Amino acid sequence: MIVAVTGASGFVGGAVCRAAVAAGWDVRAYGRRAQVAAGHVAGAPYRAWDITRAAPYRLPEVAAVIHCAGSVTDWGPPRGIWAANVTGTRNVAAGFPGARFVQVSTASVYDPFRPTVRAREEEAPVRRYVNAYGASKAAAERVVAGRAVVLRPHAVYGKGDTTLLPRVLGAVRGRRLLAVGDGRQRISLTSVDNLVRACLLAASGPVDRGVFNVADAEPVVLDDALRAILAERNVPAEPYYLPAGLVHPVAAMAETVHRLLGVSRPPRLTRYAAGHLAVERTLDISAAMSTLRYHPTGTSFTGAATW
Numbered sequence: 001m002i003v004a005v006t007g008a009s010g011f012v013g014g015a016v017c018r019a020a021v022a023a024g025w026d027v028r029a030y031g032r033r034a035q036v037a038a039g040h041v042a043g044a045p046y047r048a049w050d051i052t053r054a055a056p057y058r059l060p061e062v063a064a065v066i067h068c069a070g071s072v073t074d075w076g077p078p079r080g081i082w083a084a085n086v087t088g089t090r091n092v093a094a095g096f097p098g099a100r101f102v103q104v105s106t107a108s109v110y111d112p113f114r115p116t117v118r119a120r121e122e123e124a125p126v127r128r129y130v131n132a133y134g135a136s137k138a139a140a141e142r143v144v145a146g147r148a149v150v151l152r153p154h155a156v157y158g159k160g161d162t163t164l165l166p167r168v169l170g171a172v173r174g175r176r177l178l179a180v181g182d183g184r185q186r187i188s189l190t191s192v193d194n195l196v197r198a199c200l201l202a203a204s205g206p207v208d209r210g211v212f213n214v215a216d217a218e219p220v221v222l223d224d225a226l227r228a229i230l231a232e233r234n235v236p237a238e239p240y241y242l243p244a245g246l247v248h249p250v251a252a253m254a255e256t257v258h259r260l261l262g263v264s265r266p267p268r269l270t271r272y273a274a275g276h277l278a279v280e281r282t283l284d285i286s287a288a289m290s291t292l293r294y295h296p297t298g299t300s301f302t303g304a305a306t307w
Contacts, residue, residue: 002026003203004062004099006051006092007069008041009033011160012104012192016066017041019196020203028060032069051088055095064100064203067092070140071133072106072163074273075255075266078132085136089143102202103144104195107154107188107213107283108134112272115185115279121152121211121287131272141211149202149292150211151195154283155276158192159307167273168229176240177230180247180278183223183239188215188283194296201292212288216299219282225299232304244278 003020007013009031020027021042029036029046036046049055051069069092071084093101109124110116112134125138141150157164171178198214226239251274254267288294 001064001204002028002060002062004028004030004060004065004096005041005044006030006049006065006067007032007104008044008046009036010068011162012156012195013066013068014040015158015160015192015196016068016199017044019200020044020066023200028062030069051091052083054091059095062096062099064102065092065096066102066104066199066203068104068199070104071136073266074131074133074270075258076132078136081132082136082139085133085140086143089140093144093148100203100208101144101148102199103141103148103150104199105141105150105152106134106137107152107215107281108272108276109138109141109152112275116281116283118282118284119213120284121213124152130275131270133272147209149205149207149209151198151202151214151288152211152283153190153195153198153214154281155187155189156192156195157189157301159303160192161307164189165229165304165307168226169233169235170268172230172235172237175237177226177235177237179222179226179239179241180244180274181222181241183221183226183241185222185277185280186219187222187225187277187281188213188219188285189225189299190215191297191299197296198288198292198294201294205292207291210287210291212292212294213283213285214288214294215283215285215296217296218298220299222277225301228301229304232301234305244274247274247278 008029027044129135
């Protein structure tokens with residue numbers, strides 16, 4: 001089976017390439033960077049492609065495309081985020097006409113202004129988002145609606161993680177890990193291994209369209225997850241929870257100041273980050289389990305000391 005993987009130079013795309021090659025698939029890898037280490041894509045042929053533009057070369061015929069590329073930042077110029085997530089999706093879909101299309105989306109397409117409690121796929125997209133990331137990923141889903149398998153993971157973590165673990169560890173101040181809420185909120189996390197498993201099932205499974213939540217076997221309590229991360233990384237700190245009602249105005253002010261001053265780097269705290277894990281964020285994964293035959297493992301941070 002010949003499969004194309006976009007975003008192959010990144011965290012999720014690289015993991016998908018390695019798993020697909022291990023499964024005996026013929027993988028063609030595409031990424032933003034000019035080149036990557038051969039081991040990152042398990043030796044698959046790799047070509048650079050800025051997906052905000054049409055491919056500058058002839059693309060091969062493939063059976064399936066696993067589209068992992070896009071912007072995952074919660075801060076930055078909206079134009080760039082929309083170009084990567086929406087224009088990029090259009091260009092990839094147009095570049096591989098006739099191929100089965102697997103879109104790696106996000107649970108951030110659910111309503112960010114209220115708790116997400118065992119959310120079912122039909123509850124998104126919504127009309128309101130707190131930033132360009134959620135809005136653009138929802139728009140990208142609409143680009144391929146009805147002709148793709150769309151996967152919605154939440155808080156992807158694992159070896160090579162460039163987002164969740166760095167953000168958690170970056171919130172440590174002295175012997176405190178600053179967090180929002182009360183720590184008792186339940187959350188669905190998605191290990192990169194489980195997401196990769198879902199990607200391969202979506203690319204070769206019984207259906208070629210539909211929307212599916214993808215997460216670990218069961219939700220976890222936020223405080224338990226944070227303490228497990230700290231213990232595995234040998235960080236001598238304890239979670240310290242700040243009330244959301246206090247944090248959100250401060251985050252909004254920080255964003256405003258950064259915009260007014262034209263600061264390119266993100267503020268330490270954004271409204272998206274403050275609200276992302278401040279309340280329950282859990283997903284119903286029964287559709288993926290019954291239709292894609294997705295059987296995930298439970299949440300585990302074993303080995304996080306070397307991630």
